[in-house]
Structure formats: C-alpha cells, structure tokens
Amino acid sequence: MTLPLNQVLLGDCLEVLKTIPDNTIDVCFADPPFNLDKKYTRYSDQRSLEDYLAWCEKWLLELVRVTKPTGSILVHNIPRWLTYYATILNKHAHFRHWIAWDAMSAPLGKTLLPAHYGILFYSKQAKGTKFYEIRAPHKKCRVCDSYLKDYGGKKDQMHPFGTLVSDVWTDIHRIRHAKRRDEHPCQLPIHLLERLILMTTDVGDVVLDPFLGTGTTAIAAKQLQRHYVCIDLDPMYEQIAKDKLAKIEEPTLYHGYAVSMFLGKIQSIRDCDAAQLFPKQLTSVEKKREKKVKQAAQASNGHIAQLTLPEMIPPAV
Numbered sequence: 001m002t003l004p005l006n007q008v009l010l011g012d013c014l015e016v017l018k019t020i021p022d023n024t025i026d027v028c029f030a031d032p033p034f035n036l037d038k039k040y041t042r043y044s045d046q047r048s049l050e051d052y053l054a055w056c057e058k059w060l061l062e063l064v065r066v067t068k069p070t071g072s073i074l075v076h077n078i079p080r081w082l083t084y085y086a087t088i089l090n091k092h093a094h095f096r097h098w099i100a101w102d103a104m105s106a107p108l109g110k111t112l113l114p115a116h117y118g119i120l121f122y123s124k125q126a127k128g129t130k131f132y133e134i135r136a137p138h139k140k141c142r143v144c145d146s147y148l149k150d151y152g153g154k155k156d157q158m159h160p161f162g163t164l165v166s167d168v169w170t171d172i173h174r175i176r177h178a179k180r181r182d183e184h185p186c187q188l189p190i191h192l193l194e195r196l197i198l199m200t201t202d203v204g205d206v207v208l209d210p211f212l213g214t215g216t217t218a219i220a221a222k223q224l225q226r227h228y229v230c231i232d233l234d235p236m237y238e239q240i241a242k243d244k245l246a247k248i249e250e251p252t253l254y255h256g257y258a259v260s261m262f263l264g265k266i267q268s269i270r271d272c273d274a275a276q277l278f279p280k281q282l283t284s285v286e287k288k289r290e291k292k293v294k295q296a297a298q299a300s301n302g303h304i305a306q307l308t309l310p311e312m313i314p315p316a317v
C-alpha cells in the first residue's frame, strides 16, 4: 500500500488512518479539538469526559501504529488533557519531553492564568530515535539591540548564531494579527511546526497530521522539503489548506539548508546545520594562542610554522 504523500485528505481521521500502513511515518503531530466548546462548523467540541478520552485513545494508538520505529509522536493540547494522553502513551511509546509553549490564553476565573500549552514528545522506541538539537537566535532588546541575557565575561564563548532550544519555548507567539489568521478558531503559527519538524525529521521524511485545520503542518513540511499526509474533517478548512499550499513555490532555504524563517530572520535551525553555516568563533584565549603561534613562526623564519597549536603551547589551565 502506498502512502498518499503530499495530500490533504478530507475525512474522519480514524477512518483515514486505517488506510495508512504500520511503521511508515517519521513524525506524527496532532493538535486535536480541545473539547472546550470552540466554534467549529462541522462537529461538537463539547463531549463528555469519557467520550472525549475514549476517542483520543483511539487516534493516539493509531498514531503510534503508523509511526516508524525511528519516529516520534507529538501532541499539542492544554495541560489538563495532556495528563490523560501521557497515561495512554506511556504504555505504548517512550516519553521524551513535555515542551511548555509559552502562549497566553484567556483567564478562566478562580484559577491560575493559563500561560502555556504543552506539546508531548514521545518516541516510538526507547533507542534509535531521530532527533536534532535546534538553535534559536540569542534574545535581544528590540530597542537597543543588546543581549537580554547577561553572558558576563563569557561573551566570546557565545555561539555565533544562537542558543540551544530548551523545553520551554517563549520565542514563538500565537498568531495575533487578524490579517495573518484564517477563518479558524485555533490556528497554530507555522514556525512552531517548523521547529518540531526540524527537530524530528530529515529532508524527504514524512510528516502526518490527523487534525490539519487550515494547513499549518502541511505548509511547514512543504517549506522544509518534507512530505506530508494530512487529514481534516471540514471541507472549508481542507480548501483553505489546499489553496495556501498551492501558493508555496519555493522551499525555505538558507544557503541550501532548510530552516524556519519568520519576518525575514531565521527562527529555528538544526544545530548540525548551524555548525556549517555559523562556524564557531575563536575565544579570546584561542585568539591569543593563535597570535603567539604566528609570532613564533615569524621569529623562526617559518621553520616551526607546521607545528600545531597544542604542540606549541600547552593549553591554559
């Protein structure tokens, strides 16, 4: 059975998932309805607790089934539902991370203000999972352009591009401007998906999303030169997604590397790619050593020029 690559499939995800063979997808991402009575056009977003959780268990198990042994399962939701998802996934996959995505939502009254969504990151198997560390730009003050973090006397040891991304994401914002939104109650930002895809896949891999909405995951996959298999129940969202996908002509490349860009700047890049594009700068200690090597070489008319740095000068302790 072949995979329906690079297609937006209209239908109930449980039905469509049945047609996807076992162990064929590199990463599954799911952003299901949150059962918070959101105004969707095609179904009720207010099920009983038992009904909602029984339904979630069905598609979660399908996602585990279709994921390759090297692949990952990512699920986005509010913390309340993720606690239930974790008890299901713990039986069938391997916990990697709970990513806290710092994104404010509405005050509910008599609770702490909900200020993050969670993204559960599970791998299908305990070992051999495809995973890439991600770098994001150093945070800077918008007005004065200075670094927000105090690197003290260690500035020359800073990575020339940015920092390694942790499991708390504060640098990706929800879509606020109406002009960037579609007719959808909970559309995710494309660069959130791009970061997740860069982290878990290579160019040419396959990304599956059973709740596509207006196309976020498929667009991110296409821009990063990955394949997608995406599903949504609602023909209106399906059409919006297809229209947006048709407009993407070029992948998002920076000197040949697939990266996530936002407002003309790199937002996320794999650490291995950053190592090629932004080579490590010498620290002040290394610069001093290099200078001494050059001076010594000059003083001896180049006779010791072939000596390597460690042979010349013992490392500083």
Ligand SMILES: C[S@@+](CC[C@H](N)C(=O)[O-])C[C@H]1O[C@@H](n2cnc3c(N)ncnc32)[C@H](O)[C@@H]1O
Pocket: 011, 012, 013, 014, 031, 032, 033, 034, 040, 042, 043, 184, 186, 187, 188, 189, 210, 211, 212, 213, 214, 215, 216, 217, 231, 232, 233, 234, 237
């Ligand atoms: C939270 S939204 C996903 C939003 C999406 N991540 C985006 O950025 O646009 C959930 C989506 O799941 C779809 N949906 C709900 N039940 C479904 C089902 N049984 N099968 C497939 N899609 C479904 C809804 O139409 C809705 O677009």
